[in-house]
Structure formats: structure tokens, C-alpha cells
Amino acid sequence: MGSSNRLFNRQRTVHEILGGGLVADVMLWRRGNLTMGMLLVTLAAWVVFEKSGYTLLSLVSNVLLLLIVILFLWAKSAAILNRPAPPLPELYLSEKMVNEVGAFIRSHVNDFLSASRDMALGKDARLFFKAAAYLLLISVVGSLTDFLTLGYTSLVVVLTVPALYERYEDYIDSYTILGCRKMQQLYVKFDSKFVNRFRKWILERQKLS
DSSP states (O other): OOGGGSGGGOOSOHHHHTTSSHHHHHHTTTTHHHHHHHHHHHHHHHHHHHHHOOOHHHHHHHHHHHHHHHHHHHHHHHHHTTOOOOOOOOOOOOHHHHHHHHHHHHHHHHHHHHHHHHHHTTSOHHHHHHHHHHHHHHHHHHHHSOHHHHHHHHHHHHHHHHHHHHHTHHHHHHHHHHHHHHHHHHHHHHIIIIIHHHHHHHHHHHHHO
């Protein structure tokens, strides 16, 4: 299918739009075992949180507690029995890595603050309405479900919708473009029948007044 028959006349493939790297491979099931593993692990975590009553903080604390107890006992028993210590890598953050992460966070926080200031001062009405719509959508969705279920559902959507679209993109694009053309035709008819009449009525009222 030519680019003229693609949504938004795009030239790139779905894989290229998603970055073309590991993330794109996972989302498009190019690495099926990894994608399936992520879904199963996330499902298991969701079941644990939902059915056991654990919270994220309590689960992380218990896992870390179990881990350090195992490592401590392993190290002590290895010293007594003249066995090798647990094979732990050296945990170290370089100054360069910290500076890069700090610069990345600072840049994005400054962009967020700048956009927030523009919205608060009424300089960017388009961004304001977009942000308001997103916040309203989040509020509505949050009132219908909890954060954990929303996160799992979002992951399932991210790992299924792009792959399904890539597989059936010819059909989806053609039907979507056809639907958009129909909507444009309906809008033109609506505009000519109602909007133009309303404009003429307003102009006539203005002339009379």
C-alpha cells in the first residue's frame, strides 16, 4: 500500500515509528518470549497485589528482607566452611552517570515548569485545553478503577494494540481513511445546511440592529 493510503501519509513503518530498538521489538512481538514473559510477570504481580492484600511497599520490603537474609547467611556460612562468597557485582554509580541522569531530569522538569507557567498565564490556550482534557480523562478513569489494574491494563494495551495494528494495518488504514472521508462529507453537509444559515441569521440581526 502506498504512502498516500497510509494514515497521515506516513512514510515510516510502525517499527520505525516506535524507535526501531528493543522497545519496538517487544511491543511488536519481534521478541515473543520476552513480551510474553513481561505479560506473565505483570499478571502474577497483579494477582499477588489483588488477592493477597499486599501493597507495593510491603511486598518490596519483604522481598528485600528475604534477599538480604539469604545473602547474609550465605556469606557467613561460606566464611565458616571456606566456600566462596556470594557472587555480587560491585555496586557503584560513576560521577558521569549521575551527571547525565541529573541533566536529563533537570531538562524535562524545566520544560514542564515552563509549559505550566505558559498555561497559567494564558499564553498557550491549546496546551491548556489539551492538558485539561488529559487530566479530566485520568480523573474519570481513576474513578472507575484502581492504579494497579489501570497499570496492568495499560501494559496489555501497549503490548497488543501496536502488534495488531502492524499485522492488519492495510485494512485498518483503508477503513479509517474511508471513515474520515465520510465524516468530512457529513461535516460539509452540516456546515452548509446549519452553520451557514446560522451565520447568515446573525449577520441579518446585526444589520437590523
